[in-house]
Amino acid sequence: MGSFAPLLATVITIAIILILALIVRNLVHRLIVRVVNRAANASPITGRFRKNGAATDGIDALLNERRKQRAETMGSVLKHVASIVVIGTAVLTVLDRLTIPIAPLLTSVGILGVAIGFGAQELVKDFIAGMFMLLEDQYGVGDVVDVGAAVGTVEAVTLRVTRLRDADGRVWYVRNGTIARVGNESQGWSRAYVDVPVAYDSDVATVRDVLRQVAGELWEDPELRESVIVEEPVVFGVEQLSDSSLVFRVSAKTLPVRQAEVARELRVRVKAALDDAGIAMAP
C-alpha cells in the first residue's frame, strides 16, 4: 500500500498538469482571438487610408467580411503554434515527473531542430510577411496588384503564398516573403495618359485648344462621366521639346483599373480631332 501512495501522487500530478495545460491552451486561444480581432479592426495603416480614400462608404459590408476572414486566417496559425507549445511543455513536464530522463530526447530533437531551423527561415519569413500583409490589408481577392515577380488579379491569399492570374491567363504562386513591395492598382483611382507628339511647327495654342476640347467632350460624355472618369481630364503643355516634335499630354483620373479603356477612347477622339483641325503628328 505504501508503494501505491507515490504512484497515486504521480498520477494525480500528471492529471493536474494535463488539465492545467488544457486550461492554459484555451485561455491562450481566446487571447489570440481577441488580439487578432482588435488588430484586424484597428490596423493603423489601413485605418488612416480608408478615411482619405475614395468610394469606401458603400463597401463597408464587404470590408467587414474581408476583415473577419483575415482574422480567422491569422488566428488559425497562431492557435496551432500555441497548442504545440502548450502540449510540448505538458509532455516534457509529465516525462520529468515520471523521472524519465528527457536529455536524450532533447538532444535528438535539438540537433534536428537546429538543422531544420536554418532551412525553415524562409518559411517563417513567408508566414510573418503574410500575417502582416493580412493585418494591414494590403490587398484582397479581386485586386489587381504588382508584386514584382508578377502582375495580375489576386485569386487567393494564404499566409505563405499569394495566387495571382495575369492578363495572359497564367496563374502565379508568389511566396509572401519574397514580396518586398506591393503596388495595388485597385485602391481609389487610376490615371489614364495619352502623349500626343505634334510637328514642331504646330501652333502651341491651337493644339492646346483642340486637346482641351477633346478632354471636355470626354468629360461631358454621359456614359463615361463619374461611372468611369472621376475628374475632368487635364491637358498638360509642352512635355518635351525637340527639333522635330512638341509633346502634349492629356491625362484623366478614372475608377481603378479602368485606365486602359479610357486611354483607348481618348486616342480615338484625339486622332479624329487632330485630323479635323489639320494638325499633323510628329514624323
Add this chain to the structure above:
Amino acid sequence: MGSFAPLLATVITIAIILILALIVRNLVHRLIVRVVNRAANASPITGRFRKNGAATDGIDALLNERRKQRAETMGSVLKHVASIVVIGTAVLTVLDRLTIPIAPLLTSVGILGVAIGFGAQELVKDFIAGMFMLLEDQYGVGDVVDVGAAVGTVEAVTLRVTRLRDADGRVWYVRNGTIARVGNESQGWSRAYVDVPVAYDSDVATVRDVLRQVAGELWEDPELRESVIVEEPVVFGVEQLSDSSLVFRVSAKTLPVRQAEVARELRVRVKAALDDAGIAMAP
C-alpha cells in the same frame, strides 16, 4: 546471484525502452499519415481555386489520384525523419542506462552536426519548399510552368527538385528552394493576342469593323468554338498612337496552352481580311 538482479533490471529496462520506441514510432507514423491526408485534402489555396476555376468537374478522379500521390510523397520523408528521431532517442537512452558515457559521442556528432547544419540549409529549404508546393498543388506532372530558371512541361516533381522539359527538348532539373514564384499556364484558360498596326491614315471605324468580323468568324468556326476558344474574341481600339501607325489588338480566351495555335490562325485570317478590305499595314 545478487549481481544478476541489477543486470536483469537493466535488460528489462532496455527492452521496455525499445518496445516503447517502436510504439511511439508507429503512433507518430499514423499521426503523420492522418495530418498529411487532411492537409492534402483541405489546402486552403487549392480549395478556393478549384471553386472559381474552369473545367474542373470532369477531372476529379485525376485530382484525387494526384492528391493521393502527393500525400504519399510528403508522408514518406516525414516518416523517415520521425523514425530517426525516435531511434536516436532510444539508442541514447539505452546507452545512458548502461552507464556508458554519451558525452564524447554527443561532442563528435555535435561538431559534425553544426558543420553540416550550415551547409544543409539549402537542402532543408528545398524540401520545405517542395512540401508546400505539393501541399498547395501548385503544379503537377503535365502542366506547362514558368519557374524562372526554365519554362517547360513538368515531367516529375520530388520534394527536392522539379524536372521540366522545355520546347527545345532540353530537360531541366530545378531545385524547389530556388523557385521564388511559379507561373502555371495550364490552369483555367490562356489568352491569345494579335497586335495589328495599320497605316496612320486608315479609318478607325473601318479597321475596327474588319477586325470584328474576323473575330466573329473565328468564334463561329465549329472546329475552334469551345473545343479551343472559350469566349468570343474581342477587338480593342487604338492601343498605340504614333505618327505612322494605329495599333489595334484582337484578343481571344482559349483553353490552357492553346494560345499559340489560335494566334497563328488569327494572323492568317487578319491578313486575308485586311488584304480584301485594301487596308495597308503600317510601314
Add this chain to the structure above:
Amino acid sequence: MGSFAPLLATVITIAIILILALIVRNLVHRLIVRVVNRAANASPITGRFRKNGAATDGIDALLNERRKQRAETMGSVLKHVASIVVIGTAVLTVLDRLTIPIAPLLTSVGILGVAIGFGAQELVKDFIAGMFMLLEDQYGVGDVVDVGAAVGTVEAVTLRVTRLRDADGRVWYVRNGTIARVGNESQGWSRAYVDVPVAYDSDVATVRDVLRQVAGELWEDPELRESVIVEEPVVFGVEQLSDSSLVFRVSAKTLPVRQAEVARELRVRVKAALDDAGIAMAP
C-alpha cells in the same frame, strides 16, 4: 496551521512580485515616453537640417504636430515590448516560487523562439528602420519621395511599412527595412531644367541672349515669382558640343514638387522666343 504559514508566505511573495512588476512596468513606460519625446525633439540630423532649409518658419505648428504623432508611434511599440518582458519575467518568477519546474517550458519556448527568431529578422529590421526613419523625420505624410521600389506621395507611415501613391494612382506598400536610401523631393526646393539643342551654326552669343531674356521674363512674371520660382533662372552655356548641335540649358529653382509645371512653361516660352529670333533647333 503550520502548513498554512509557507502557503501564506508564498502568496505574499507572489503578490509582491506582481505589484513590483506593475510598478516597474509603469516606470519603464514613463522612461520610454521621456526618452522618445527627447529623441523626437532633438534628432541631430533633423535639427541641423531645419536651420539651413528654406521656408520652415511658418510651418512650426505642423512640425510640432508631426513630432507628437511620431513620438506616439514610436513609444507604443516600445511600451508593448517592455510590457511583454516585464510580464514574462514576473510569470517565470512566480512559477519558480511555486516550485513548478520551468525548464520544460523554457525548452519548448526556446526551440520555437530560435526557429522564429531567424525568420523574424526581416520584421525586426523593418521596425528598427521605421523607428529611425521616424526619429530622423526623413519624410512625412504628403511628401513626394523616391524609395527605390516606387516613387510617389506618402499616404501613411507605420513602423513596418510606408504607403505611397504614385502618379498613376497605384498604391505602394514598401517595407521600411528594404529602403536603403530615400530621396525626398518635398524639402526646401526643386530645380526645373530645359535643354535647348540648337543648330551647330547658330551664333552662341545670340542664342544665349534670347534664352537669358526668356529667363528674365519668367522671373518677372508676377504669377510665378516667389510663389513658384524662388530664384532668378540661369542660362548655362554650351553643355554639349557635337557636329550637329549646341545644347544650352535653362535652369530654375522652384518650390518643392513644382518643377514640372515651371519646365512646361519654360518650354512654351523658349519655343516662341526661338521662333521669333529665327533660330532653328538642331535636326
Add this chain to the structure above:
Amino acid sequence: MGSFAPLLATVITIAIILILALIVRNLVHRLIVRVVNRAANASPITGRFRKNGAATDGIDALLNERRKQRAETMGSVLKHVASIVVIGTAVLTVLDRLTIPIAPLLTSVGILGVAIGFGAQELVKDFIAGMFMLLEDQYGVGDVVDVGAAVGTVEAVTLRVTRLRDADGRVWYVRNGTIARVGNESQGWSRAYVDVPVAYDSDVATVRDVLRQVAGELWEDPELRESVIVEEPVVFGVEQLSDSSLVFRVSAKTLPVRQAEVARELRVRVKAALDDAGIAMAP
C-alpha cells in the same frame, strides 16, 4: 599488485572500447553501402523519367554501370565521415577513461571548429548538392548540359565539382553547390527550328505548301529518317505578322544534340525550294 588491478581494468576497458569502435564502424559502413545502393536504384525522379523517355531499352547495361559508379562515389565520402565520427568518439572515450581532462582539447577544437564551420558551409553545400545530383542521376559523363555558368559536354563528375568542356575547347570546373538548375540536352530528343520570313505579299497557302513539301522530303530521306529525325517535321503557320514580312516556322524532333545538323540541312533545302517556287524572302 593491488595497483595493477585498476590498471588492468583500464587496459581492458580501452581494448573493449576500441574493439567496439571497429565493430560499429564496420556495421555503419555496411549500412551505408546498402542504403546508397538502394537509393541509387530507386531514385523516384529517375525512375519515372526512364519510363517515359525514348531509346532507353538498349542502354540498360550502361545505366547499370553508371549506377554502380555513382553508388561508389557517394558511399566513399559517407564512409569517411562515419569513420571520423566513430574514431573521434572512441579516442575521446579512451581519454575520458584514462581520467585525462578533455575539456581543454574540446575548447581548442571547438573554437577552431566554429571558425572553420562558417567558412566550410559552401564546401558542405557543394558535397550535398553533388550527392543528390548523383542520386537523381541528373547527368553523366558524355551528356551535353547547361549549368548556367557554362554549357558543354560533361567530362567528369565528383561530389564537389563538375568538369565540362565547351564547344570552344575550354574546360570548365563548376562547383556543384552553385548550380541552381541544370539543363540536360542529351535526354530523349531535341528540336530543330528554322524560321522563314517571306515577303508580306506572298500567298500564305503557297508558302505553306512549299515548306510542307520540304518537310516531307526531309522525313523521307533514308539517311536522316529515324537515325537522326524521330518524328515527321511540322510547318507552323504565320508566327509573326508585320508590315514587311510573314514568318513561317519548320520544326523537327531529332535525336538528342543533333538539332544543329538537321537545322542546317533544313535551311539548305528551304532556300532551294523557295528559289524554285520564286518566293522572295522578306527584305
Add this chain to the structure above:
Amino acid sequence: MGSFAPLLATVITIAIILILALIVRNLVHRLIVRVVNRAANASPITGRFRKNGAATDGIDALLNERRKQRAETMGSVLKHVASIVVIGTAVLTVLDRLTIPIAPLLTSVGILGVAIGFGAQELVKDFIAGMFMLLEDQYGVGDVVDVGAAVGTVEAVTLRVTRLRDADGRVWYVRNGTIARVGNESQGWSRAYVDVPVAYDSDVATVRDVLRQVAGELWEDPELRESVIVEEPVVFGVEQLSDSSLVFRVSAKTLPVRQAEVARELRVRVKAALDDAGIAMAP
C-alpha cells in the same frame, strides 16, 4: 537587532556597488573622450592625405572645428553604450546581492535580445560604418560626394545616415552601412574634359595647333587662372580613329567641383576657334 546586521550589510554593499558603478562609468567616459580625440587627430588615412593634397594650409581652422565635432559625435554614442553596460551590470549585481533570482529576467531579456540582435545587425553596421567614416574624415558637410545610391552635396552626417541634396533639389537619406565606396569630388582638384571630333580628312597638326592655342588662351585668362584652373590645360592627340572622325581631347585641372563651368567655357572657345580656322566637326 540581530536581524538588522545583515540588512545593514546588504544596504552598505549595495551603496558600494552603486558608487563603484558611478566611478567606473566616469572613468570609462574619460577614457572614451581621450581615445576618440586621439583617433580623430591621428587617423592614418587622413593624415597622409592632408600632406599630399592641395590647398589645405588655409583651412586648418575649419578642419580643427570639424575634427572637434566628429570627436563629439563619436564619443556620445560610445558613452551611451558604456553607461548602459555599467548600469546594467550594477543592477544585476544589486539584484543578486538581494538574493532576488535573476535567471527568469535573464531568460526573458535573452530571448528578446537574440530576436532583436539578428534584426539589429544592419543598425550596428550603419553605426560602425558611420564611426569609421567620421574617424577617417571621408567627407564633411558641404562636400560633393558620390555614395552610389545618390550624388550630391552633403548636408548632414550622423552615425547612422548621411543626408545629401542632389542637383535637382532632392534630399537623400543614405544609410552609412549601405555605402560600400564613397567618391568625394571636393578634395584637391577636378578635371574638365572636352572631346572634339573633327572630320577624318582634317590635318592632325593644324587641329592640334588650334586646340593648343585655345588651351593657352584659357590659361592666360586672368579671371580663370589659378582662381579656377590650377594647371595649364593639355591637348591630347588622336584619342579615337574611325573612318569618319578623329577625336581630340582638351583637358584642364580645376579647383574641386568647378569642372562643369570650365568645360562650358572651353566648348564655347573651341567652337569659335574651329569656325575661325574653317575646320569642320565630324558629321
Add this chain to the structure above:
Amino acid sequence: MGSFAPLLATVITIAIILILALIVRNLVHRLIVRVVNRAANASPITGRFRKNGAATDGIDALLNERRKQRAETMGSVLKHVASIVVIGTAVLTVLDRLTIPIAPLLTSVGILGVAIGFGAQELVKDFIAGMFMLLEDQYGVGDVVDVGAAVGTVEAVTLRVTRLRDADGRVWYVRNGTIARVGNESQGWSRAYVDVPVAYDSDVATVRDVLRQVAGELWEDPELRESVIVEEPVVFGVEQLSDSSLVFRVSAKTLPVRQAEVARELRVRVKAALDDAGIAMAP
C-alpha cells in the same frame, strides 16, 4: 619536504604533457603529409581527365613537379593549424594542472573568437576553395584561365588568391573563394571559328566547295599541320538564313590557346579564295 612532493608531481605532469604534445604534433604532421600526398596523387577528377585528354604523356615530369609543389602548399597550412590546436590544448592543460583558473581567459578569447569568426568566414572560404582547387589541379602557373572576374595567364596560385595577368598587362589578384567556376583554355585543344556571310543569291554548293578547298589547304600546310592544327578543319553548311545573307562557318581544332592565330590565317585565306571565285560577301 612534504610540500615539495606535490610540486614535483606537478612539474613532472607538466613535462609529460609537453612531451606528449610534441609527439602528437609530430604524428599529426606526418599524417598530414601522407594524406596530402595521397590526395594530390589520386584526385579522382584529375585522374579521369588525364586519361581522356590529349598530349599528356610527354609532360608527366612537369605534372609530377607541380603535384609535389601542390602537396607542399596544402600541407603547410594544415600543419600550422594542427600545431596551433596541439599547442593551445597543451597550454590550457598545463594551466589547468597549475590550478590557474582558465575560465576568464576562455571568456576573453571566446568573445573575441566569435567576433572574429563571423568576419573570417570569407577567409576560411578562400582557403578551402584554394585547397580543393590545388587538390583537383584545376589550373597551374602558365595556364590561360577565365575566372569570371578576369581572364588571363596564371602567374601564381596560393591558397588564398590566384594571380593572373590579362592581355593588356594588368595583374589581377582574385580571391579563390569568389571563383564559382573556372574555365581553363589550356587543356587539350581549342577551336578556331570563322563565320562567312555571303550574299543571298550565292550558290550554296559553290561556296561550300570554295570553303572546303581553303580548309583542305590549311590542313595540308606543313607549318600548321599538327604543330598548330590538330584535326582537319570542317565547313558547316548554312548556319543562318536571312533575306540578305547565307552564313557559312569554317571551324578548326587547334592546340590550346592557338585559336586566334589560326582564325586570322583562315580569314586571310577565305577572303582571297572568295575574291578569286568572284563571290561577294553579304552587304
Add this chain to the structure above:
Amino acid sequence: MGSFAPLLATVITIAIILILALIVRNLVHRLIVRVVNRAANASPITGRFRKNGAATDGIDALLNERRKQRAETMGSVLKHVASIVVIGTAVLTVLDRLTIPIAPLLTSVGILGVAIGFGAQELVKDFIAGMFMLLEDQYGVGDVVDVGAAVGTVEAVTLRVTRLRDADGRVWYVRNGTIARVGNESQGWSRAYVDVPVAYDSDVATVRDVLRQVAGELWEDPELRESVIVEEPVVFGVEQLSDSSLVFRVSAKTLPVRQAEVARELRVRVKAALDDAGIAMAP
C-alpha cells in the same frame, strides 16, 4: 592580524597576476613583430612574382621601405587586439580573486557583444582583407588599380579602406572587404592596341606592309624605344571579316600605365601612313 593574512595573500596574488599579464603582453607583442616581419618578407605570392616580373632590380630599396611600413601597419592592429585580450583576462581574474561575482558583468557584456558581433562582421572582414592585401603586397601607394568600384591611383592604404584618386580628380574610399578582385596596372608592362578598319577591297598584303613599317618606325624612334616601349610592336592580320571592312590590329608592349600615350602616337602615325599609301578606312 589573522584577518590581514588572507588580505595580504590576495594583494600578492593580484600583483602576481598583473605582473604576469604585462610579461605575457610583451611576449605576445614580440611574437607578433617577428611573425609579421617574416610574413612580410616571405609572402609566397609576392616572392614568385618578383622573380618573373620586369624591372624589379633597381627598386629593391623602395620595396624594402614599403615592406617595413606594411609590417608596422599590420603589427599595430594585432598588438592592440592582443593587449585587449591580455588586459581583459587579467581584470576578470583579479575580480574573480576578489570574490566579486563576474557573472552579471559577463552577461551584460555578452549580450552587447553578440549584438555588436553580428554587425561588426563587415568591419572584421575589411580588416582581414586589408591585412592579407598588405601581406601579399597586391598594390601600394602610387599604383594605378582597378578595384571594381573605382579605377584610379592609390593614395593611401589602411587596414580598413583604400583611398584612390580617379582620372577626374574624384577621391574614392573603398572598403577593403568589398574588393573581390584587384587589377593592378602598374606591374611589369601594359599593352597599347590600335584597331585599323580598312575598306573590304583593300589588299591584305599592302595594308600589312604599311602597318609593319609604322610599327618598325615607332620602335626605332629614340624617344620611345625602351624608355616607353619595351618590345617591338606587332601587326596582327585580319582580326574581323565583314562585308565592308577588314580589321587589322597594331599592338605594342609599353612600360606600365604608358599605353594611352603610345596608342595616341600610333594612331597619328597610322593615319598618316594610310593617307600616304592611299588606303581608305572602312566607311
